[in-house]
Amino acid sequence: MSVKRASxxxxxxxxxxxxxxxxxxxxDEGDSEVPISREIASRVDRLELPDRYVxxxxxxxxxxxxWQATHWNRLIDHINGVHGLCIVELGxxxxxxxxxxxx
Numbered sequence: 001m002s003v004k005r006a007s008x009x010x011x012x013x014x015x016x017x018x019x020x021x022x023x024x025x026x027x028d029e030g031d032s033e034v035p036i037s038r039e040i041a042s043r044v045d046r047l048e049l050p051d052r053y054v055x056x057x058x059x060x061x062x063x064x065x066x067w068q069a070t071h072w073n074r075l076i077d078h079i080n081g082v083h084g085l086c087i088v089e090l091g092x093x094x095x096x097x098x099x100x101x102x103x
Contacts, residue, residue, distance in 0.1 A: 053086040
C-alpha cells in the first residue's frame with residue numbers, strides 16, 4: 001500500500017507574525033519601527049553606549065519563568081569574552097549579583 005502525502009505550504013513566516021495572524025491582527029510586512037521621543041533619545045545618548053551591545057532582560061513578572069542567575073552570568077561572560085560585546089541589562093531589578101560596569 002502506498003501512502004500519499006499532501007503537499008502544502010506550512011511556512012507562515014516568523015512566529016510573531018503567525019501569532020498575530022491567528023489572533024486576527026493585521027500584519028504589516030514592512031520593517032518594524034519604534035517611535036522614540038527626543039527626550040528619551042537624549043537620555044539614552046547620555047548613557048554613552050558602545051556602537052554594538054547586547055540587551056538582556058533577566059527578571060519576569062513570574063519568578064518561575066526566570067532563568068537561573070548562574071546561567072545568565074555564564075552567558076554574559078561568554079558573550080563579553082568571546083564576542084567582545086557589552087551587555088546591557090534591562091529591567092527594574094537584577095537577580096544577577098553583578099556590579100561590574102565593564103560588562
